[in-house]
Amino acid sequence: MERKDQMDLFGAVALIAFALNLAFNQVVISVTNGGFSPVFQAGVRSAGAVLVLLIWMRLRGVGFHVPRAAWLGGIISGLLFSLEFMCLFSALDLTTxxxxxxxxxxxxxxxALIAHVFFPGERLTGPKTIGLILAMAGVAIALADRSGGKVSWTGDLLALTSSLCWAGIVVCVRLTPLAKVPPAQQLMFQVLISAPILLILAPLFGPLIRDVAPIHVAGLLFQIIAVASLGFLAWFWLMSIYPSSSVASFSFLSPVFSVLLGWILLSENVAPSVWGALVLVASGIYLINRKPRVPA
Incomplete structure (x- = not known):
């Protein structure tokens, strides 16, 4: 598909579906934690994604040649990827x-905060600053509210750490020669490095196997195929077709869908303050990613 200058119906539907897929994955991780320990689950997911990517690359005739100059960036992104999902999977085991x-x-x-410092062309504008204030206020409200059932300071801080690692990966890619490496190879670096790290560390966090049932195995397969490998490849493909700012503007949907699915599928007790935090965070993300209007 050729490169497009603006979002069309197909792109919008595809990005909404991707946001829904990511949100559903949060529910899947939480449920699958019932059968496998979080870090072990994350390690198996990365290992499975390596196999799926190898098959996909073989079928597509895509090689794994990466310039030596990009190796350091690839290793750093892989380490951040390991920490990101070790924290996220553990967070979903401790909190809602x-x-x-x-x-x-x-x-x-x-x-956006990091880009303001390191990328001169991405300074904070008025709308972005408002978005930052709204989103950070939402996080503060979420952290301050300790009501409800499954609430954990450790879980909250782990989720925050995983978010920072995610941002760190993006910065790493942009500041190193890894930016010139095709998406499939970037993703392969991350899952290939994270798989052994997570699997080696997993025994330090308790028993690897909990009360495994078919639903937990199905959840693990879903993560491997629909998210960690083919899912992210689909997202990279959309990024190659549509303007990055237009793609990013749909990111506010993921937390909205996640909260709704947690409420609907897991019967989570979502406190009013969390709904309020969600509105602030989603609004802030939208303003941060919104493409400024060009005067006619």
Whole structure:
């Protein structure tokens, strides 16, 4: 498909579906934690994604040649990827999907702050600053509210750490020669490095296997195929077709869908303050990613 200058119906539907897929994945991780320990689950997911990517690359005739200059960036992104999902999977074991998602999906906030310092062409504008204030107020509200059932300071801080690691990966890619490496190879670096790290560390966090049932195995397969490999490849493909600002503007949907699915599918008790935090965070992300209007 040829490069497009603006979003069309197909792109909008595809990005909404991707946001829904990511949100549903938060629910899947939380449920699958019932059968596998979080870090072990994350390690198996990365290992499975390596196999799926290898098959996909073989079928597509895509090689794994990466310039030596990009190796350092690839290794750093892989280490950040390991920490990101070790923290996120553990967070979803300690707190609710709604709380973890509101905090985790603030990644554009931290990225905007970092970009203001390191990328001269991405200074904070008025709308972006308002968006930052709104999103950070939402996070503060979410952290301050300790009511409800499954609430954990550790879980909240782990979700925040995973969000910062996610932003760190984006910055790493942009500041290193890894930016010139095709998306499939970038993703392969991340899952290939994270798989052994997570699997080696997993025994330090308790028993690897909990009460495994078919639903937990199905959840793990869903993560491997629909998210960690083919899902992210689809997102990279959309990024190659549509303007990055237009693609990013849909990111506010993921925390919205996550909270709704946690409420609907897991019967989570979402406190009014969390709904309020969600509105602030989603609004802030939208303003941060909104493309400024060009005067006629």
């Amino acid at each position: 999907v709604s709380r973890a998602s509101v905090i985790f999906y603030t990644m554009p906030v931290w990225l």
